[in-house]
Amino acid sequence: MDKKVENIKYNISEALELPKDIVLDLPKITIIGNIQINILNHKGIIEYSQEILRVNSNIGVIKITGNDLKLKTILSEEIIVNGIIDKIELIS
Amino acid sequence: MGVVKAWNFFKGYVIIKVKGLTLERFLNLAATNDIYLWDIRRIDYTELEMKATIEGFRALKEIVNKVGCRVEIVEKKGLPFLLYRIKNRKALGIGFILFFIIIIFLSSIIWDIDIVGNEKVKNEDILKFLETEGIKSGIIKYKVDKDYIEYLLLNKFENFSFVSVEIKGTKLIIELKEIELLNEEIDENTPSHIIAAKKGVIEKVIARNGKAVVRKGDIVEKDDILISGIISNEGSEGFMLVHADGEVWAKTLYSYKIEEPIIKTVKEETGRIFERKEIKIGDRGIQFIKGDIPFDDYVESTEEVNILNLNINFPIKILVHKYKEVETKEIEQDVDLVKEKNHIKAVEELNKQIPQKADIISKDVKHFVKDNIVTTYVAIEVIEDISKKRPIN
Numbered sequence: 039m040d041k042k043v044e045n046i047k048y049n050i051s052e053a054l055e056l057p058k059d060i061v062l063d064l065p066k067i068t069i070i071g072n073i074q075i076n077i078l079n080h081k082g083i084i085e086y087s088q089e090i091l092r093v094n095s096n097i098g099v100i101k102i103t104g105n106d107l108k109l110k111t112i113l114s115e116e117i118i119v120n121g122i123i124d125k126i127e128l129i130s
Numbered sequence: 131m132g133v134v135k136a137w138n139f140f141k142g143y144v145i146i147k148v149k150g151l152t153l154e155r156f157l158n159l160a161a162t163n164d165i166y167l168w169d170i171r172r173i174d175y176t177e178l179e180m181k182a183t184i185e186g187f188r189a190l191k192e193i194v195n196k197v198g199c200r201v202e203i204v205e206k207k208g209l210p211f212l213l214y215r216i217k218n219r220k221a222l223g224i225g226f227i228l229f230f231i232i233i234i235f236l237s238s239i240i241w242d243i244d245i246v247g248n249e250k251v252k253n254e255d256i257l258k259f260l261e262t263e264g265i266k267s268g269i270i271k272y273k274v275d276k277d278y279i280e281y282l283l284l285n286k287f288e289n290f291s292f293v294s295v296e297i298k299g300t301k302l303i304i305e306l307k308e309i310e311l312l313n314e315e316i317d318e319n320t321p322s323h324i325i326a327a328k329k330g331v332i333e334k335v336i337a338r339n340g341k342a343v344v345r346k347g348d349i350v351e352k353d354d355i356l357i358s359g360i361i362s363n364e365g366s367e368g369f370m371l372v373h374a375d376g377e378v379w380a381k382t383l384y385s386y387k388i389e390e391p392i393i394k395t396v397k398e399e400t401g402r403i404f405e406r407k408e409i410k411i412g413d414r415g416i417q418f419i420k421g422d423i424p425f426d427d428y429v430e431s432t433e434e435v436n437i438l439n440l441n442i443n444f445p446i447k448i449l450v451h452k453y454k455e456v457e458t459k460e461i462e463q464d465v466d467l468v469k470e471k472n473h474i475k476a477v478e479e480l481n482k483q484i485p486q487k488a489d490i491i492s493k494d495v496k497h498f499v500k501d502n503i504v505t506t507y508v509a510i511e512v513i514e515d516i517s518k519k520r521p522i523n
Contacts, residue, residue, distance in 0.1 A: 082158040088172045109170035109180075112161045 065095040069126070074110075075102060075119045083117070091119060098130030142208030144187050148178045150199025159193045160186075184210065240271050241300040247307055251287055256304070259286055271297050279304070320521050321371035324357035326350045327518040330380030340374030350380065350516075359522050371522060378517040381491065384483055385509040386476040390468050392502050397429065397456040404428070408449040415449070425455035465504065469497045472506035480510050488514035 051061040059066040068076040084092040091102045107121035170180040216223040276295040283293045292307040332348045340357045359374040408417045435448040494509040
């Protein structure tokens with residue numbers, strides 16, 4: 039049932055050219071060089087240390103590895119991470 | 131980003147340390163409760179450092195109880211805390227405010243009145259007149275009505291053709307232009323004499339009205355009466371006053387003297403330059419001196435460096451003083467050439483003085499050479515109208 043609804047949503051967004059992150063409630067990850075990552079539409083932090091940041095989202099866990107990771111802002115919709123980023127993994 | 135920082139400073143914020151085990155949960159709860167936290171940094175396994183607004187910090191208490199961690203304030207920053215500290219140091223706060231008030235007050239007072247462009251009317255007369263109208267140094271500049279001052283001055287002094295009043299900082303600058311009132315227009319009904327405007331030998335007198343008192347060949351001094359406006363009746367004691375009118379042509383002399391040394395000292399640049407920089411803020415300057423000028427004879431020139439390539443009068447300027455070394459050389463000039471040069475220069479000068487209507491009769495040029503100096507004396511004789519009207523009082 040859920041899959042069907044998702045499929046309809048996908049088709050609608052495709053047909054009307056609506057942004058998928060909003061229609062499908064998916065996270066939007068923006069990365070600026072290797073110094074900043076912007077995660078929109080997250081579902082909470084699972085783990086945070088200077089080397090590893092794990093953020094929950096609809097598609098699974100977003101794992102960011104790096105050095106000197108700092109959370110510039112945390113809002114209910116958005117996380118901005120500063121630091122030197124080595125790796126981004128999507129674990130679903 | 132600077133705007134956000136300024137806003138945060140203005141609103142005030144705290145840097146806090148959170149100690150506990152489930153710090154991620156703490157962050158998630160803060161985010162879902164719309165508590166704004168920023169610059170979060172992991173210090174070690176059980177410690178986080180972050181910044182929070184004052185309201186945010188108060189709202190955190192609830193979460194802290196839920197999560198079971200400890201919060202301590204590391205530093206309070208921003209304007210509200212600064213003000214709170216100043217509250218306890220009243221003298222400092224008062225001094226600070228007083229400082230601004232005094233500066234604003236002092237800079238809103240006219241301290242100086244500058245008058246530019248007057249030749250005949252004395253500065254003191256204008257200042258005295260302005261003082262009677264309540265405009266003197268010490269008044270508040272916002273109360274000065276520039277248009278009114280212009281109007282007053284133009285009305286009071288008839289020979290001002292243009293007055294502009296400007297306030298620059300604490301200075302009131304009055305710029306004016308005077309008209310020449312040489313031939314004052316005298317009403318045709320007022321009795322008047324015609325007098326000599328300058329010294330000369332009378333050549334021709336045409337009296338249209340009044341009685342000519344000089345004849346051809348008379349030598350007159352300046353202000354001598356040429357055509358009298360007083361006509362006495364023969365046979366009776368009484369006299370009549372008329373408005374004298376006419377032309378008096380006279381020979382007058384214009385002369386000019388020029389001295390020019392034969393051996394001339396000329397300064398020649400050697401090409402060595404010494405530079406000094408200066409920063410100018412307004413009228414004040416700071417010179418950066420690196421040693422004395424290493425030349426005996428030098429010519430100074432100043433250049434301005436444009437900091438911003440803008441066409442505005444920026445108050446901060448960088449000036450470069452260039453000292454160019456010069457060598458003095460003596461040059462001996464040809465005597466005839468000097469004479470010729472002097473002659474041309476003198477005639478040019480005289481041409482400026484002689485009125486256009488005058489007829490030139492003769493020119494006399496004399497050169498004297500004495501002690502290395504050539505003196506040239508040029509005299510031009512002209513015939514011109516020297517009449518000038520003056521009312522009889």
